[in-house]
Every structure is written in structure tokens, then in C-alpha cells.
Amino acid sequence: MFFIDTLDLEGLGNRSYLAGGARTAVVVDPPRDIDQVLATAARRGVRISHVVETHIHNDYVTGGLDLARLTGAAYLVPAAARVSFARTPVQDGDTVTVDEGITLRALATPGHTPHHTSYVLEEQGAAAAVFTGGSLLIGTVGRPDLVEPRLTEDLARAQHASAHRLAAELPDETRVLPTHGFGSFCSSAQTDGDATTIGKEKSGNDALVQDVDAFVSALLAGLEDVPAYYAHMGPANAAGPAPVDLTAPPVADAADIAARLAAGEWVVDLRNRFAFAQGHVAGSFNFEADGKIATYLAWMIPWGKPVTLLAESPEQLANAQRELARVGIDRPAAAATGEPVDWISAHEQLRGFPRATFADLAALDPYEHRVVLDVRRDSERAEGWIKDSVHIPIHQLHRRQDEVPAGVVWVHCAGGMRAGIAASLLDAAGRDVVAVDDSFDAARRSGLPMTTGPRTDS
Numbered sequence: 001m002f003f004i005d006t007l008d009l010e011g012l013g014n015r016s017y018l019a020g021g022a023r024t025a026v027v028v029d030p031p032r033d034i035d036q037v038l039a040t041a042a043r044r045g046v047r048i049s050h051v052v053e054t055h056i057h058n059d060y061v062t063g064g065l066d067l068a069r070l071t072g073a074a075y076l077v078p079a080a081a082r083v084s085f086a087r088t089p090v091q092d093g094d095t096v097t098v099d100e101g102i103t104l105r106a107l108a109t110p111g112h113t114p115h116h117t118s119y120v121l122e123e124q125g126a127a128a129a130v131f132t133g134g135s136l137l138i139g140t141v142g143r144p145d146l147v148e149p150r151l152t153e154d155l156a157r158a159q160h161a162s163a164h165r166l167a168a169e170l171p172d173e174t175r176v177l178p179t180h181g182f183g184s185f186c187s188s189a190q191t192d193g194d195a196t197t198i199g200k201e202k203s204g205n206d207a208l209v210q211d212v213d214a215f216v217s218a219l220l221a222g223l224e225d226v227p228a229y230y231a232h233m234g235p236a237n238a239a240g241p242a243p244v245d246l247t248a249p250p251v252a253d254a255a256d257i258a259a260r261l262a263a264g265e266w267v268v269d270l271r272n273r274f275a276f277a278q279g280h281v282a283g284s285f286n287f288e289a290d291g292k293i294a295t296y297l298a299w300m301i302p303w304g305k306p307v308t309l310l311a312e313s314p315e316q317l318a319n320a321q322r323e324l325a326r327v328g329i330d331r332p333a334a335a336a337t338g339e340p341v342d343w344i345s346a347h348e349q350l351r352g353f354p355r356a357t358f359a360d361l362a363a364l365d366p367y368e369h370r371v372v373l374d375v376r377r378d379s380e381r382a383e384g385w386i387k388d389s390v391h392i393p394i395h396q397l398h399r400r401q402d403e404v405p406a407g408v409v410w411v412h413c414a415g416g417m418r419a420g421i422a423a424s425l426l427d428a429a430g431r432d433v434v435a436v437d438d439s440f441d442a443a444r445r446s447g448l449p450m451t452t453g454p455r456t457d458s
Contacts, residue, residue, distance in 0.1 A: 002102050002123050004177070005040050007031070011294045011323045012060055013183025017131060018044070019121055021099025026050040027067060028119065028131045029179045032244050032326045034063040034070070050096055050104070052076040054133025054179060055116040056083070056237045058146040058230045059186045060326050066243045076106075080115035085240035090117055109135040109166065111159030112142035112186070114151070118166065120174075129175040130198070136163050137181035138196045141207050143188040145223050146230060156216045163207035172199030185227050185295065188219055224377055225395065229298035232328055244325045246318070252308055252334035254345045257281060265306045265333065268297065269340075270320050273420030277435055279350035281310065281343050286424035289316045291417045294323040299395045300421075306333035310343055353427050357438040361410055362446040373404060373411040375422045376440075380414055387449035394418045401429055412436035412443070 007016040009031055017028040018040050025046040030037050041048050048071040051064045055078065065085055068075035076096070079089035092108035098121075105120040112134030121129045134142030141163060144155035166176075176196045180186040189206075202208050206215055252260070261267055261283040269280050270289040280286065287297045289311065301307060307324075309332045311317035317335055324332070336343055340350050364370060372389035374381060381391055392400050394413065409431055413419040416437035423435035444450060 002099075002121065002128060003044065004121070004129060004175075005044070006177075007036060007040065008182070009060075009326065010183070011292055012326060013181070013185075013187070013292075013295075014060065014179055015177070015182060016179070017177055018048075019098070019129070019131075020044075020046050020049075021102045023047065024049040024099045026052060026096075026098050026104055027064075027073075028052050028177075029054055029057070029133060030063040030067050032061045032063045032241065033246065033322050034067045034244075037063070037067060038070075047071070048073045050074050050076060050098065052090070052104070052119055052131075053078070053081075054118060054131060054135075055113040056081050056234055058113075058234050059180075059184060059227070060233060061241045061328050062237050063241070063244070065240050078115040078117040081113075081238070083238050083240065092117070107166070107169070109133075109162035111135055111144055111155050111162045112180075113147055114155065114158075116142075116162070118162075120170065127170050127174045129177055130166065130170055131177050131179070132166065133179045134186055135159065135178070136166050136176055136201060136205065136207070137178045137187055138176070138193050139201070139205055140181065140187055140189040141205075141219070142178075142180050142186050143223060144219070146186065146226060146234075153216065153220065156219050157212055159219070160207050160212045160215050163201075163205065167198055167202050167208055170198045172197060172202065174198045176201060183292070185230075189222060222379070224379060225393070227295060227299040227395070229303065229327055232303060236328055245331060246322060246325060248314075248318075249309070249321070249332040249335045252336045254343055254348075256334060257308060257310075257336065257343050258345065258348075260306070260308050260334065265308060266301055267308045267310065269424075270309055270311045270316055273416065273423075273435065273437065274355070275312075276420065276424060277353055277355050279340050279352050280424075281340060282348070282351045283428045284310065284424070285428060286420055288417060288420065289320045289323075293320055294327045294329075296394065296418070296421060297324065298327040298329060300398050301329075308333050309335040310340075311335065311337045312339070313337055351427060353423060353433050353435060355435045355437045356410070358412070358436060358440075358443040358446040358448060359438075361436060362448045369407045371405045371407045371409045373409050373422065375411060375413050375418050380440075384444070384450055384452045386412075386443060387451045394422055397422050397425055401426065401431075404431070408432045408434060410434045410436055412438070412440070414440045
């Protein structure tokens, strides 16, 4: 009998897998922090014999090389991937034995990358599951535009062909176990559901129900901005990432925090947005530890700029440090825990700003001057927006703040988390800001004038 354990990386919207039998197991697409993989294997009482990569990842730093070195496992990487370290190159059709009666068969599925490879887990020669990485996802496929713009259309066509290969060669009951698609920006579209099979995908996945031209046209039209930090992930993974260091960073006192702010470094407050709005260190930014901190902080921070983390507890700090290490922000320059009053000197004061709802915005005097700033993605904006609002997606705001008109800025997103980030950026720049912490559905019910149809702004 085989087992498959799923390791969720909720912040990045990815999954890794440990699969095997009574004595040995394989790890698929491991995260940078491999301690949780080792703990899962220890609970199972199995030895890790193989570590495999479906592709050179563009959205996180892999722990595969470190895990293979530490465990002595064979490190399987697609042969066509250009890497700078020793590995076992994998070709289409290659098979390895994981445990007695359990094998792993490589299936070339280019599209997400040119070298992408899926792995079929077989028990006694029968396909039981397929690890599809960034190929066939739940209801969609991995995006094809992360490698090279000139290859995007060809890779989109390859995604269609690869999906059809999987559907043709595997039984309908085969479990589909992707790495991406649970909130990851490596997915070409939002996915619904938590589990699927080849049979289910045949009836609902666009790659399997549309002809290639219609599929490619829709896929390319739906692609949005790529997180900026992705540009650094592929090269890091191809070079061979160093082991991660999760030891506590140096402790920052109030004077050190002030000096780092004065030097232009980023000081990031990890507390929830409600607490941040009530009181925070002037000049600090708010990226909630319970939000998608790795994605949004790594997307927005100038790459390589030192970051100091402010947390309400050592546990919150450690969790955030782990999340950031997964995307290559390896070592915070410093950190502090406690309360905001602990992070400022006696002569300083905390800053704050109000929070509100869309009903509050609708209740304003129509002649009262204010700016409504929408920080949602383009695709969200296209479905409707508040009339006369300014649109700057959250990941562009730190570079485009001078485009925000004068006045009190009421900033909103779709739910509140991104508005909290945006409000903190504007507050740090000295703007008067109100964070609209509300569902955008409430904007439609509030009586605010809404606009729908073709977008006319950036």
C-alpha cells in the first residue's frame, strides 16, 4: 500500500508531497524550509530515497538540493533544465522504484516551462496519482509566460498538448496532485476545489474542453502581472540554493528602528491591520503575518533592500521569517517583538489612521473632497468599479504614489487586506488616509455610483 501526504504552503498557494510505501518515500517539489518535510517523513517512519522537481520554479526557492544532500536521496531534475549542480537528469519515460511495488514514471509535460515534467505514481504497474506541478491544475493550467515573452504562445500551445497527453494516457480515476493552483500566481486562473482526478478535469478543464486556438486565446487574454520577485527565483533555483537559516535575527531597539527608517530601509509591522491602524511606528509598513506576506512583501520591496520585522510575539516573527525565506528574503536585518510603544523612543508618538466601510464612504457629503483609490488587480477592476475612483494595483503603488491626487485618500481593495498595505504605504509618505475595510460587494449595495464595462484607465 502506498501513502501520499500533502504539505500545504498556504501563503504561497502551493503544495509539496511526500509519497511512498512502508520503508521509503519520494518528495515532490519541496519547499525551502525542509524541516517540515523531514518531520513528516519521521512520523511516517520512512527514509527519503528520492527528491524530484517537476520544473525549475519561478515562484519560490526550492529546498530540493539541500534535502537531497542531507538525506542522501537521489535528486531528480528534468534533463533539459539548465542547472549548475549535480543531479540525476530525468527524461520522458524514465522510471524509478520508490518502494516495493511502487514506482514513479516521468511524463514530459512542457508548457509551464519548456522542460516541465510530471510524475505518475504507480502501484503494481497501475497509475494511482500524477504529480502535475505547474501543468494540469484544478480546472486550469499553470501560466506559460514566466520564462521568456517570445515563448509564451508556444508554451501555451504546449500546455494544451500536455493536458491532452495526461488525459489520454492516464485512467479517469487517477488523482491529479498539482504543486500550483491554490492561490499561487503561477496559476493562469483562479481554481475552485481542493481535489480532482483526470476524469473530473476532462469535463471541466478549459485545456481539455476547448480547441487549442480558443484555449490559447483565452489563456493569453487572462494573464495578469507577474510578481516582481519571480525574476529572482528561477536563477536562484538553477544555481542551487544554499541551506536556509531560520535562526532569530538581531534584536532592534527603538533607536535602531529609527536609524533604519532614516536610512531608507523597510520596517515591516506584522500585526493585523486593525491593530496597525490604531497605532504604529511612523514610517513603518503593514504586511500582516496572517496574510500573503511572502507574495506581497517580496513583490513590492526593492530586491535586496534590508528589512526589519516588528512582531507581537516570537512565534509571529518566526512564522513570517519562514514565509519570507521561501521566496529568497533569507535574513531580516533585525527584528523586535512586543508592543508599538516598545519600538519608539520617549519623545516620539505613534501614528494611526481611521478605518471605514463602503457605507461610510457613501454617507459622505457629495461635495466633500476626497480621493477613492482602488488597489485591486486589473481583472477585478474590470468587473466594476466606483465611479471616478483612481486605479493603481497594490503591487504598483510604491512606485506610483505621486499619481494619487491631493486630498484624503479612501483606499479599498476587495476585502481589506491589500487596502491595509496600501494605507500603510500612503501613511508612511505623510498622506491623510482612510482604510476601507469591507467587502467590495458592500460597495454595490451602499448606493455608491458604480461603473462597469470596458476599462478606460490604467
